[in-house]
Each structure stands twice: as C-alpha cells, then as structure tokens.
Amino acid sequence: MKTLLSYSFSSLATHIHNWLKNAITNDMLLTVTEMVIVGVCLLVFLILLAFFLGYMERKVAAFMELRLGPNRVGPKGTLQIIADTVKLLFKEGFTPDAADKFLFNLAPGIIITTALLAVAPIAYAKGFQIWDINIGVLYISSVSSMAVIGILMAGWSSGNKYSLIGAMRSGAQIVSYELSIGLSLISIVVLTGSLSLNDIVESQANGWWIFKGHIPVAIAFVIFVVASTAEINRAPFDLVEADQELTGGFNTEYAGMKFAMFLMAEYINLFVVSAVAATIFLGGWMPFHIGGMTGFNHIMDYIPSSIWFFGKTLFIIFIIMQFRWTFPRLRIDQLLNLEWKYLLPISMVNVLLVTLMAIMGWHF
Amino acid sequence: MTNEELKNNITQVFSAVTFDETGEFLNVIIPSEELLPFMKVLRSTKEFNFDYLFCLTCVDWKDHLMMVYFLNSKTHNHTIVVKAKITDTINPQIESVYDIWKTAELNEDEVFDLFGVKFLNHPNLRRIFLEEDWVGYPLRKNYVDEHMIEL
Amino acid sequence: MLLGEEDCINEEGEFVINIGPQHPSTHGVLRLKVWLDGETIKKVEPHLGYIHRSIEKMSESFSYRQFIYITSRMDYLSAHMNNQACALVVEKALQVEVPARAQAIRIILCELSRLSSHILWFASAGLDLGGVTPFFYAFREREAINSIMEETCGARLTQNFMVPGGVITDLQPDFPKRIKEVLKQFKDNYHEYNEILIGNVIFQNRMMDVGVLTKEDAIALGCTGPVARASGLSCDIRKLYPYDGYEKLKFDEILVTGGDSWARCQVRMAEMLQSVNIIEQLIDNIPEGEFVAKTKNVLKLPKGEFYQRVETARGELGVYIVSDGSATPYRCKYRSPNFANLSAIPHISKGHKIGDLIAIMATIDLIIPDIDR
Numbered sequence: 001m002k003t004l005l006s007y008s009f010s011s012l013a014t015h016i017h018n019w020l021k022n023a024i025t026n027d028m029l030l031t032v033t034e035m036v037i038v039g040v041c042l043l044v045f046l047i048l049l050a051f052f053l054g055y056m057e058r059k060v061a062a063f064m065e066l067r068l069g070p071n072r073v074g075p076k077g078t079l080q081i082i083a084d085t086v087k088l089l090f091k092e093g094f095t096p097d098a099a100d101k102f103l104f105n106l107a108p109g110i111i112i113t114t115a116l117l118a119v120a121p122i123a124y125a126k127g128f129q130i131w132d133i134n135i136g137v138l139y140i141s142s143v144s145s146m147a148v149i150g151i152l153m154a155g156w157s158s159g160n161k162y163s164l165i166g167a168m169r170s171g172a173q174i175v176s177y178e179l180s181i182g183l184s185l186i187s188i189v190v191l192t193g194s195l196s197l198n199d200i201v202e203s204q205a206n207g208w209w210i211f212k213g214h215i216p217v218a219i220a221f222v223i224f225v226v227a228s229t230a231e232i233n234r235a236p237f238d239l240v241e242a243d244q245e246l247t248g249g250f251n252t253e254y255a256g257m258k259f260a261m262f263l264m265a266e267y268i269n270l271f272v273v274s275a276v277a278a279t280i281f282l283g284g285w286m287p288f289h290i291g292g293m294t295g296f297n298h299i300m301d302y303i304p305s306s307i308w309f310f311g312k313t314l315f316i317i318f319i320i321m322q323f324r325w326t327f328p329r330l331r332i333d334q335l336l337n338l339e340w341k342y343l344l345p346i347s348m349v350n351v352l353l354v355t356l357m358a359i360m361g362w363h364f
Numbered sequence: 365m366t367n368e369e370l371k372n373n374i375t376q377v378f379s380a381v382t383f384d385e386t387g388e389f390l391n392v393i394i395p396s397e398e399l400l401p402f403m404k405v406l407r408s409t410k411e412f413n414f415d416y417l418f419c420l421t422c423v424d425w426k427d428h429l430m431m432v433y434f435l436n437s438k439t440h441n442h443t444i445v446v447k448a449k450i451t452d453t454i455n456p457q458i459e460s461v462y463d464i465w466k467t468a469e470l471n472e473d474e475v476f477d478l479f480g481v482k483f484l485n486h487p488n489l490r491r492i493f494l495e496e497d498w499v500g501y502p503l504r505k506n507y508v509d510e511h512m513i514e515l
Numbered sequence: 516m517l518l519g520e521e522d523c524i525n526e527e528g529e530f531v532i533n534i535g536p537q538h539p540s541t542h543g544v545l546r547l548k549v550w551l552d553g554e555t556i557k558k559v560e561p562h563l564g565y566i567h568r569s570i571e572k573m574s575e576s577f578s579y580r581q582f583i584y585i586t587s588r589m590d591y592l593s594a595h596m597n598n599q600a601c602a603l604v605v606e607k608a609l610q611v612e613v614p615a616r617a618q619a620i621r622i623i624l625c626e627l628s629r630l631s632s633h634i635l636w637f638a639s640a641g642l643d644l645g646g647v648t649p650f651f652y653a654f655r656e657r658e659a660i661n662s663i664m665e666e667t668c669g670a671r672l673t674q675n676f677m678v679p680g681g682v683i684t685d686l687q688p689d690f691p692k693r694i695k696e697v698l699k700q701f702k703d704n705y706h707e708y709n710e711i712l713i714g715n716v717i718f719q720n721r722m723m724d725v726g727v728l729t730k731e732d733a734i735a736l737g738c739t740g741p742v743a744r745a746s747g748l749s750c751d752i753r754k755l756y757p758y759d760g761y762e763k764l765k766f767d768e769i770l771v772t773g774g775d776s777w778a779r780c781q782v783r784m785a786e787m788l789q790s791v792n793i794i795e796q797l798i799d800n801i802p803e804g805e806f807v808a809k810t811k812n813v814l815k816l817p818k819g820e821f822y823q824r825v826e827t828a829r830g831e832l833g834v835y836i837v838s839d840g841s842a843t844p845y846r847c848k849y850r851s852p853n854f855a856n857l858s859a860i861p862h863i864s865k866g867h868k869i870g871d872l873i874a875i876m877a878t879i880d881l882i883i884p885d886i887d888r
Contacts, residue, residue, distance in 0.1 A: 065651040161532045165554070165869070235645055236717060244540045244643050245873050326711075328718045329645030331870040332554055387820050388607075415734050419822075419833050419850040434822070434833070434850075438734055438748065441755070467737030470561075470858050478571075493564035493887060502572055503846075 038130055042119065050267040054081040056314075057267075057321055064325040091256035098159030099253065107157060108254070108261035111150035115268040117143045121197050122275045125285050125306035129198065136197035137185050140276055141178070144231065147269065148174040151233075151240060154262075155250035166249025169332055170240040173230060176339040177237075180227035183347035184220040187354040188280045191217075201284035208283035214362070216353040221281040223347050228273035229320055230335070232266065236327035239335060270317060278312035285309040365411070365442045373412070377405055389434075389445045396431070396448045400459040403446070406435060407464045413437045414444065417461070420471035422479045424505045429456050429481060450481065460486040478503040529557060536565045540643045540873045543883030547860070547872075554868045559861040567887040574847035579605050579679065579814040582844065587673035589849065590885040592632040593827035595625045598677035600834045603758055604823035605679040608816040608838065615802040617681030618760040623694070623797050624667070624676060626790040630701070631660040632828035633787045636880045640780070641712045643877035644721055649712040656704060659697045666693065679814060681807030691798050698791055698798075705787070713784060722777035726863040726875035729774055736862060737855040740830020741786060742879055745771050745778035752826040766793050779878040815842050829853055829880060853885040 017034070024030045055070070055078060062069025070077030095101055121136035123129040133139055148170055155167020189195055191213060192203040203209075209217050230237035241249040251262050278284060285305035289297045330338070356362075365373070367390040371383055380398055384391035394402055406414045419434035431448040450456045460483035461468045470492065472483045477491040480501035491498060500507050530553075535546035544565035550558040570589060574582040583601040587594035599621055606613060634657045641649030661671040666687055668674035676682055712718055728738065733746040743750045751768040753761040769785040771778040816838040824833040830852030837846040856879050864872045 061647070065648050066655065067651060161530070165532075169554075238645065239870075242645070242870075244645055245869055247538060325648050326715075327646060328641065328712070328715060328721060329870070330717055331721060331868055333868065334717075334720060388822060391820075417737055418739075418831065418855075419835060419848070421835065421848040421850075423837055423846045432835070434835075438750075465737070466732075466735045466862070467855060467858055470854065474854075478569075488560075491564075492562065493567040495564075502569055 042116075042130065046116070046119065046268055046271075047264070049271055050264045051081045051085075053267040053270060053317065054084075054263070056317070057324075060318065060321045061325050064322065085260065088256055088260040093256045093258060094253075096159055096253050100157035100159065103153050103157035104253075105258070107150050107154035108258045108265075110153060111147055111265045112261045112268075114143055114146045114150060115265040115272065117146075118272045119268065122272070123197055123201055123279060123284055124309055125304070128285075128306070132196065132198050135195045137189060137195045137200070137276075137280070140272070141182055141185060144269070144272065145174065145178050147265075150265075151250050154254070158250070158253040160253050162246040162248070163250050163252050166240050166242065166246050166252075169242075170233065170250060172332070173233075173237065173239060173335060176336060177227045177230040177343075180223050180339060180343045180347050181231060183344070183351050184224040184227065185276075185280060187217065187220040187347075187351050188213075190351070190355050190358050197279055197284070200280060201286050204283040204286045206289055208281065208286070208288070210281045213354070214357070216350050216357060217281065219346065219350050220354070221277070223343055223350070224277055224281070225316065225319065227339070227343060228277065229323055230339070232269040232273055234266070234270065234320060235324040236329050237335060238324075238329060239332055242329065244329075270320065271313065274313045274316040274320065275309075277316050278309065282312045282316075283308075284312075365440060370412075370442060370444060377409070378402055384447075387445070389443050391445045391447060393447045393449065396450045396458050399431075399446075399448045400461070403433070403461050403464055406444070406446070411440075413439050415439070415465075417465040417467055417471075420461075420468060420475065422475045422481055422503075424453075424479065424503065426505050427451075427453070429453060429479060431458055431475070431481065433461070456481045457484060458482075459484050460489075462486055477501075480504065534872070540876060541883070542639060542876075542881060545857075545881065545883045545886070549869075549872065551869070556864050556867055556869065556872055559864050559872070561857055561861065563887055565887070566884050568884075570888045571847050571849065574844055576843060578842050579816060579844070582847065583677065583679075584675045586849070587675050588884060589851065589888055590827055590829060590832070590853065590882045591672055592635060592882060593628060593829065593832075594672065594674050595621070595628045595676060596825050596827040597832060598675060599625060599759065600823055600825040600827075600832050602677040602679050603825065604821050604834045604836055605814060605816065607823055608819070608821045608836070609679070609810070609814065611680050611808050611810060613681055613759070614805040614808055615760070616804045617806050617808070619797050619801045620682050620686060620806065621677060621759050622761065622764070623794050623801075624664075624674070626793045627660055627663065627694070628674075629828045630787055630790040630794075631657050631664075633783045633790070634660070636783055636877075637708060637712065640877040640880075641718075643873050644718060646712060646715075646718070649708070652704070652707055652711055656697070656701050659700055663690075663693050663697060666690075678807060680810045681805070683807070685806045686801070691801070694794060694798050698794060701787075701791060708784070713780060719777065721870070721874050722780055722878070723775060725776045725867060725871045726878070727773075727775045728859055728863050730772075732859070732862060733774070736858050738830070738859050739852045739855055740826070740828070741769075741779055741782040742856050742859065743830065744769055745782045746774040747772040750831065752824050752831050756824060758823075758825060764793055764796055776874050776878040779880075783880075813842055815840065816844075824850075827852060829882065829885070830856065849888055851885045851888060853881050853883075854888075857881060857886055 020030055020033060024033060059069045070080035073080040073083045095104055118140050120131040121133055121139055151170040152167045155163040188209055192200050194200060210221050233240045251259060254262060285308050287300035287303060287308050289300060370390050374381060374392060382393045384393060406412045414435035414437050416436040416438050417433060418436055421432050423430045423432060429450040433446040435446060436443045448458060450458055458481060460472055472486055473490060473492040475481050476483060476489055477493050478501055483489055530551040532549050533546055534549055535541040536544040546562040548560045548562060549556055570585055573585060583598050586597040586601050589597055634653045638650040638653035664674055665671045667690060668676040728746045730746045730748050733743045733748045739750050747770055749768060749770060754768050766789045769782045771781050818838055818840040821836045822833060824831050832852055833850030835848040836844050839845040860875060860879060864875050
C-alpha cells in the first residue's frame with residue numbers, strides 16, 4: 001500500500017507505520033494489519049458520513065418544504081438518525097416466503113460492497129488518499145457500475161412483481177447513464193492526460209478545470225451531475241424505487257438492517273459521485289487559485305485542503321439533494337429519451353470539442 | 365324539448381309505453397323485453413339524442429323489480445327517466461345497455477351485485493363490491509343477514 | 516402483492532400486477548388489476564368493495580334527519596356538498612323555503628370545501644408524481660381552511676352542517692374576517708403553486724398527451740366534474756340546474772378542450788380561483804335573518820320519487836329517493852361522481868406506461884369511499 005501523506009496526517013501515519021514495523025516483523029502481516037486499520041477507520045468514517053448525510057437530507061428537505069425537520073432527539077435533532085438506526089437494528093430481518101433466500105440476503109451485501117469499493121481512490125486532502133492507483137477514474141466508474149448487479153439481484157430474488165419491475169428499470173437506467181458519465185469523465189482525462197485522481201488534482205493547481213476548460217468542461221460537469229444523479233437512483237430519476245408507482249421498487253420486501261444497508265449504500269454513493277465531481281471538475285482538495293495572482297493564492301493556501309475538498313463535495317451533495325425535493329419523477333421512456341437523445345449526443349460532441357481544445361492548447 | 369313534446373314524440377315512435385308525470389322528470393314505463401329497442405331509438409334518433417346516462421339503478425317493489433335509467437341529452441339538454449319492470453323476482457333478467465352507453469358497465473355490475481338482476485350481453489358481469497360467493501343480494505327487501513341489526 | 520390467482524406471466528406473455536388495495540397512489544383501497552406488456556398497460560380492471568359500507572341500505576332504516584349524516588362519509592372531501600344534496604332533496608319533497616341566510620352560508624361553505632378539495636388534489640398530484648414538496652405548500656392553505664371548518668362546524672372533515680331547511684347553527688361572529696384572511700393567504704400563495712409544480716417542465720411532460728379522454732367518450736362514460744370539463748363537456752350543475760341561489764352569482768364554468776391529464780390540471784387550478792371569486796361575492800353580503808326554516812320534528816316525505824343533483828368537487832352527485840310516505844326512505848340511491856369517473860380509467864390508460872397510470876389516477880382524483888358507498 002502506497003500511502004502519500006503530508007501535513008499533520010503524514011507525521012501521524014509515519015509514526016504509526018514505524019511503530020507497527022517495530023512490532024510486526026513479517027512484511028505480509030504488516031500490510032494486512034495496516035489494511036485492517038485503514039478499513040476500520042474508513043468504515044467508521046463512512047457510517048458517520050451516512051449519519052451526517054441522512055441528517056442533512058432531512059434538514060434540506062425541511063428547508064425546502066416550509067417545515068422544521070427533526071428537532072426533538074438531541075440538540076437540533078442531530079441524534080434523530082441514531083435513534084432511527086437503533087430502530088432499524090431492532091426490527092426483524094424479514095425474508096419473504098417466496099424469495100430466493102440466498103440471493104435475497106446477499107444483495108444488500110453486494111450493493112454496500114460496491115459502494116465501499118468506490119471510496120478507495122478518493123483523495124480527501126493533500127496527500128491523504130487510501131489507494132493512489134494510476135487508473136483511479138476508470139476504477140471508480142467500473143466499480144460503481146457494478147451496483148446494478150446488486151439491485152437486479154435484490155429485485156429478482158424478492159419474489160415480488162413490483163420489485164421485479166424496479167429491477168428491470170434499474171438495468172435500463174444505470175447501463176444507459178453509465179455512458180454519459182464515462183464520456184464526461186473522459187473529457188477531463190483528455191485534458192490532463194492521466195487517469196490518476198491525484199494527477200488530475202495536481203493539474204488544477206493554477207485553476208480548476210471548470211474555469212480553465214471553458215464551456216465544454218462546464219457542459220461536461222452539468223452532464224456528469226445529471227447522469228450521476230440517475231446513476232445513484234435519486235429523485236427525479238428514482239424510477240427504480242418509485243414509491244408512488246412501485247411501492248418501493250427493488251427494496252419493497254427489505255426491512256430492518258438489510259434495508260438500512262441499502263440506505264447507507266445510497267448515501268455512500270451520493271458521497272462518491274459528489275466527491276468525484278468535486279475532484280475532477282472543481283479541483284478536489286486544491287485551493288482556489290488564480291494563475292499569476294501569488295498573493296491571493298497564498299491566502300487561499302492557508303485554508304486546509306480537507307476543508308476545500310469537503311466544502312466542494314457538500315456543495316454538490318446539496319445541489320443533488322435540492323433536485324430531489326424540487327422535481328417530480330420522470331417516466332421511464334422520458335428518462336431513456338433524455339439519455340439517448342440528448343445527453344449522449346451532447347457528450348459525444350463535447351468530447352470532440354475538448355479533444356480539439358487539448359490538441360490546440362486553447363485551455364489555460 | 366319539454367316534457368309534453370317528449371311525450372308526444374315518444375308515443376309516435378313507440379306505442380307500448382305508459383307515462384308518469386308526477387315527479388320532476390318525465391317517467392316512461394316500459395316492459396323489460398322492450399327496453400333495448402326503445403333505448404336504441406332514444407339514443408339514435410336525432411331529435412331525442414339521449415347520449416348521457418347519468419344514473420342507473422333498481423328499486424325492489426317486493427312483487428317486482430323496477431330498473432330505473434336517468435337519461436340526459438347533452439345537445440338538447442332534456443332529461444327523461446326510463447323504467448323497466450321486471451316481474452320475475454326469482455331469476456330477474458334484462459338486456460344490458462352497455463352497447464349504447466359505456467358507463468352502464470360498472471353500474472350494471474353494481475345492480476347485479478346488490479339486486480341480483482342478470483344483464484344479458486354484458487361484457488363482464490361480476491360482483492364488484494361483494495365477494496364472489498356472497499349469498500343473497502343486500503339491497504333486496506327480503507335480504508336477511510344474521511349479522512344485520514334492525515334499528 | 517400476489518393477490519390474483521394468475522401466475523406472474525400468463526399464457527399470452529402478460530405480466531399481471533395488482534395496483535392496490537394497499538398502494539400509495541390509489542388514495543384508498545382501490546384495487547386495479549393491470550395486465551402489462553413490459554411497462555406498457557394492456558388492460559385495466561377495477562375491483563371494488565374494500566370499503567363498501569352499503570350506505571344505501573343503511574339509509575333505508577334512517578329517518579330523513581339522520582340519513583344526511585352518513586353521506587359525509589362518502590366523499591369526505593366534499594362532505595358539505597353531500598349533505599347539501601340530501602338536505603335539498605328533502606326540501607324539494609316537502610317544498611320548504613330555505614332562508615336566504617342559510618343559502619348564503621351553504622354556498623360559502625361548499626365553495627370553501629371545493630377549494631380545499633382542489634388544494635388537496637394539487638398536493639396529492641404532486642406526491643403521486645414523486646414531488647413531495649408541493650404537498651407541504653398546499654397543506655399550509657388547507658390547514659387554514661380546515662381550522663375555519665372546525666370553528667364553524669365543530670369538525671374538520673365530516674362537517675354535517677346542513678340540515679333540511681337550512682344549516683344546523685348560525686355562523687360564529689368573526690366568520691367573515693377569518694374567511695377573508697384565508698382567501699388573502701390563498702391568493703398571495705397561489706403563484707407558488709404554479710412555480711413549484713404546475714410550471715415545472717417535468718410535470719408538464721408527464722401530464723401532456725397522457726390519458727386523453729375525448730368529449731364523445733366523456734359523454735358515453737358518464738364522466739362529470741373537472742374530468743368532463745377538461746374534455747370540453749359542459750356539465751357544471753351549478754350553471755345547468757342552479758340550486759341554493761347559485762343563479763344569482765357570477766362565475767365561469769371552466770372548459771378546456773384538451774382532454775388529457777394536463778387539461779384536467781388546468782381546470783382544477785382555474786376552478787380554485789372561481790371558488791374564491793364566489794366566496795368573495797357573498798362574504799360581505801350574507802343576509803340577516805333565520806338560518807334554518809321551521810320544519811316538523813318528524814319528517815315524512817310524500818309518496819313519490821325525488822331526484823336532486825349538486826356539483827361536488829368531483830362532479831355531479833345525484834340523490835334519488837323513493838318514498839312510500841313513511842318516515843324513512845323506501846330506496847335511496849346515490850349517483851356518485853367518482854363511480855362514473857372511475858370507468859374512464861380502464862378506457863384511457865390503455866397503451867400507456869405504469870407511471871402514466873399513476874398520473875391518470877392523480878388527475879381523475881378519485882375518492883374511494885364515494886365509489887364503494
């Protein structure tokens with residue numbers, strides 16, 4: 001495991017690494033131990049993140065809907081989501097009689113695993129990254145598209161007609177929108193010439209791509225946000241769940257902790273796509289720099305890089321949450337029309353424009 | 365058309381009818397076998413043009429059942445009530461008017477369910493409110509239910 | 516949802532699902548059996564009776580004062596209009612003159628409940644299409660209207676305010692002031708309804724050209740109310756057969772010719788403003804005097820048949836009473852608007868997607884207790 005650490009994290013990580021190295025002489029065992037430590041830290045972080053996003057979603061919804069939101073459990077209702085989790089834990093893990101029991105119980109695991117896998121290459125702060133692979137963009141887009149297997153499995157194995165329709169819809173929807181996401185990511189890969197997320201962030205030191213790349217990159221950014229909203233099945237593209245049509249879609253039959261895993265996977269996916277959008281288009285942890293203005297750039301550098309990263313990510317999450325509480329749901333044919341007739345042709349032309357821009361060096 | 369004109373015109377085309385003008389609307393009473401041809405005339409004749417069947421029901425008069433059809437014309441804006449007398453209360457039957465007014469489908473289902481009137485040539489005659497194996501027809505006067513409490 | 520006996524896919528390759536009786540978008544216990552080809556609807560068959568209380572049979576054993584109250588439970592969003600229809604049919608049979616004050620009170624309350632019913636339609640239409648936010652915007656106004664109902668009638672939903680001869684009690688002193696407050700609140704917020712849902716591009720695309728009901732079909736299927744008026748069929752009972760002094764008021768019958776779900780939305784949105792208009796005409800000139808005409812304690816209708824229709828929020832409600840001269844109705848039939856509009860659903864949803872069926876159900880705006888009675 002290659003750990004690039006800087007700032008306060010680097011010394012802490014180096015200390016831990018050296019201490020473990022003294023305690024454990026076996027290289028293999030050392031790697032495994034470090035992996036376990038990182039994995040546990042990550043899981044704790046993601047559970048807290050899912051709690052936070054659940055709370056944020058409720059508060060954003062309340063803000064949009066002229067109401068107060070959770071305000072009884074804990075200060076300002078912050079512990080509400082903990083109370084809900086405890087409730088879900090105590091619920092019976094019900095498996096319907098008509099279900100394919102093995103697949104039914106496996107599906108939440110697959111969905112949450114794919115969500116967790118996609119978190120690995122994200123750069124949270126300068127030098128703070130779990131796994132810096134040179135094909136980070138490719139890795140994320142391929143892993144996150146595996147979620148459709150879990151959804152299909154959950155929908156089919158439930159033995160419920162509504163769930164089956166939901167699963168059918170998810171197949172059509174996720175596979176379609178995968179294309180637009182890929183093409184909008186490629187436009188930045190063309191500009192940077194690297195698939196590594198770290199390189200992409202470094203390339204934005206003198207300005208974020210959304211500013212440097214003129215209008216084509218802005219278009220790619222919009223397409224990415226729209227398509228990834230569809231990819232993670234959030235309203236207005238939540239046809240897979242579609243409470244009002246399919247009474248909950250693929251997760252109709254799930255209850256208790258299995259349902260909570262779907263919920264957690266949804267929030268982790270939301271975080272992943274927002275983090276990727278922030279990394280690729282808004283510079284990740286890179287502070288806001290304007291080429292040539294060194295004084296201004298130095299002031300911006302004083303803000304820690306993790307704050308930059310989480311600020312941008314939360315901004316995009318906020319936008320996606322606002323989508324959910326503003327728009328009604330699309331119909332399935334309208335959803336596919338939007339992808340195949342509008343987003344995909346626009347992205348293709350857009351990639352050509354970006355390539356031309358990269359060859360001619362028109363970007364800043 | 366006023367009630368008087370309707371009455372005159374109807375007697376011209378159909379003689380086997382009796383009239384009752386005590387209520388708000390003109391009531392036409394015909395034998396149940398004559399219902400379908402009579403209704404077809406009311407619907408297709410241009411000067412009548414009764415295109416809007418707005419109420420279809422049945423009344424149990426103990427010795428006979430009376431089907432009641434409230435018809436309205438959206439072009440001429442006149443209203444008529446057609447009543448068909450079914451004398452056989454054990455196995456009541458009448459022609460369905462579904463072919464003339466599509467709205468009759470569910471209404472006739474309801475009458476079949478609650479009065480037991482069998483509609484001939486109905487596309488999908490079924491008990492829409494009660495269960496398939498329900499015994500008796502609740503809106504009949506002689507219906508007895510052990511759970512029913514007399515007030 | 517394995518209610519039917521059919522297998523998942525029958526011999527013709529059709530996928531049969533039951534939408535309801537417990538489904539979020541049927542607004543009650545309606546069950547629609549839907550035959551699907553993929554996502555496309557091939558056939559819809561309504562199955563009813565999950566809330567059948569046999570109100571018609573019960574009415575036969577109630578006196579003419581009692582049988583009014585049970586009608587509030589039919590179309591619970593138009594409880595005033597249901598009560599009014601029953602009161603009117605008794606008044607017509609006994610030839611009771613209703614005092615002018617009672618008529619004005621009746622119209623104000625009926626229009627208020629029509630407004631509140633259409634507001635609830637707006638809320639649930641948004642909800643059915645997946646937009647949760649409009650619900651809360653609409654309930655802001657509906658809550659205010661319900662508070663007025665509570666202050667005036669003592670109940671928020673099943674008001675039971677109309678009695679034969681007038682209304683059950685006089686108005687509370689600050690009734691006009693409270694009504695004006697609510698109307699001002701509604702008019703100030705009306706533009707938000709358009710901004711949050713009606714003006715939304717996704718909403719319009721979901722509604723336009725979905726579930727087209729032609730004028731001929733609307734007549735043949737016996738559709739009434741906003742559903743029929745959206746197809747260009749003039750059927751407003753308040754205009755055609757005025758009752759309780761509607762003839763003295765100025766208001767428009769909203770007619771749209773589209774016939775699709777979008778037309779039905781437009782009709783309801785415009786009817787809200789017409790209801791406000793009617794209340795505004797009356798609120799400052801409620802006549803003084805009696806609020807109920809003197810009637811006998813035990814009402815006995817003369818022998819004969821009586822029919823009275825009123826315009827509820829969903830269309831034409833008819834009450835058909837057959838009297839044998841005794842103190843209870845011999846036969847009592849309610850011609851319910853929802854039962855007529857229900858027959859439009861199987862007809863217009865063929866060939867559409869499942870999502871469209873939900874949109875169609877949302878714009879037909881069914882109240883299931885009124886269908887089952």
